[in-house]
Amino acid sequence: MRRPPFLTQILISGLRPSQLIMQIAGLLFSFVLMAIAMQGFIDYQSIRDSSREGIGEDIMILSKPVTETGFGDDDEVFFRSSELDSIDSLSSVIDVYPFQRNLVNMSLLIDVKGAPIRSDMFGVECVDPAIIDGTDSDWSWSLSEDGVMDVPILLPKDFLRLSSVLTSGFISLAEDDLTSLKLKLLPSDSLRYPTKASFNAKIAGYSDRISAVLVPCDFLEHLNTTFAYPQAESDTLSKRIAVRFALERIVELKQYLADYGYETNETKLRTGENAALFRGAFIAVGMLGLFVLLLSLTGVLLTVQLMLTRSKNQIESILIQGVRPTTVLMWYLKGLVLLFLIVSVVAFSVVYGIKTIVVLPFLDGFSFAVEGEVLSWKTFVFLGLVVVTMVAVNAASIFVELRRMFAR
């Protein structure tokens, strides 16, 4: 049996052009929003994954609040293991790295062009190398038999400004100058070891992340076991910890810090909030797209129902003349598939244009880059699933309506 001619002319008589145009516009709008949200989310993931540290995460240093009542009270000064476990259990926290501190007084001697500068208010720490940035050199130290090797130290970048203060302002040091200076680390006199010891040090780099002087943990352990008094229980506890956290979940972490009064760098919190807002914007666009999509789906369903109702007499007449219901169903489905395909192609073109003309040139100024195709295959698959779902729902609706026509 051939498909009857004039079927389109008959069934299309139930359509109103203005209504159809509005419906297509709504569909297009929702598809564009969905494609933007999906592609945006994929690009966001791409940026996060491709960045060495990951722009989706950061590290902050937490310390106990300095209070008068906390002075001398171990619980107020040190992080207990239960606290570390509690922080580590937060969904926003990826990992926790306690700092080990020196248990012996330290002095730093700097030979600045023949003028030695000594700082007795000096302490060193060590931490898991996983969070250390700012150096590519070998971050290790060992006590060898043929002498003591230089101790690599990592300084906070602010140390350069601090060094100007230490030298009373009469010497201004550039980063290269400071790196070439001769440094000595001096454990202070103790009752146990009255003889002075000293260690040559070399600056291995400058870190944006830390706010203390870092040394390798092997060296710190040597210091603490060699020059310090026998350790009390609190000597193994940390005063400061580094926390690697997910930027997009900063709100939870921020609330936790506020609840327990931990101190940290406020800039980190603001950066995290910006990242959370960034991610939230994609979710908002996606939700809006989903909402409009549901509206459109409802609209398309209602329009199809309306078309069927308006065309009821025509359809009944067609069926009475011996045309199979599946022929009518296929006519509607072909129309819907064609409509969705056109809308999808236009939506993809719009999103491609937006990304090529607006987004990618805008991102040129940033240190990170969006990797992969302009439009990801995931976006195609996602909208493909949306199309299949919409066609299936409409097909079921039309099928039910056709069955009801002669169901009396």
Place this chain on the structure above:
Amino acid sequence: MANIVFHDVMPHPLRELGRGEDTLWYGQHTFTQGETYGVFAESGRGKTTALSLIAGIRKDYSGSLIIQGIPSTNWTDNQWSAWRAHSLSILPQGLCLFDNLTALENIEFVSSRFEGSVSRGQIESWAGRLGVQSLLHKKTSILSFGQRQRIALIRALSKPYQWLLLDEPFSHLDKSNQAIVWELVLDDIQSKQAGLIITSLDADNKLIDLTIKKV
């Protein structure tokens, strides 16, 4: 043979009227392919309903309707579609013409989809016999009901069928046109060895011999 058997069939909407012993709604009635039948009654007694039951357009009845030896109660939608497509040709009371098409397009909408349908020349010939040839290329929306009735009849005759169901086909035709239509219908059902069921308000119309069924 595609015979049709009504066995104590009673449409639900007509239950209140009861079963008259001399009507189609009482006992068993067999419609044999190749024969001609008239279903006569006043309005509201179920003439159109009887044709709708045969076409599977309505299914709200009790009793048993057996078509081609098979109880139709459990027929699937596909079986009904195949029955309407290959075995029936219907001229509904409402005609079911599409106003946005011309008369010829309305006819060819049906005739073009079945193997063994009549040719364009045959359609024009029939239109000439019924006096509507000049109207073939006009939209049916501008035709009178009588003209539309004749166009719908040509459409019904243009496809192959085993049963021709005509629902009050003369309601808007004068006597002379009725005679022409009868002659055409008779010629066609004889050539196709088909059965005919025609409904009418007028039981005295004796243009051709009919086995009378009352409802």
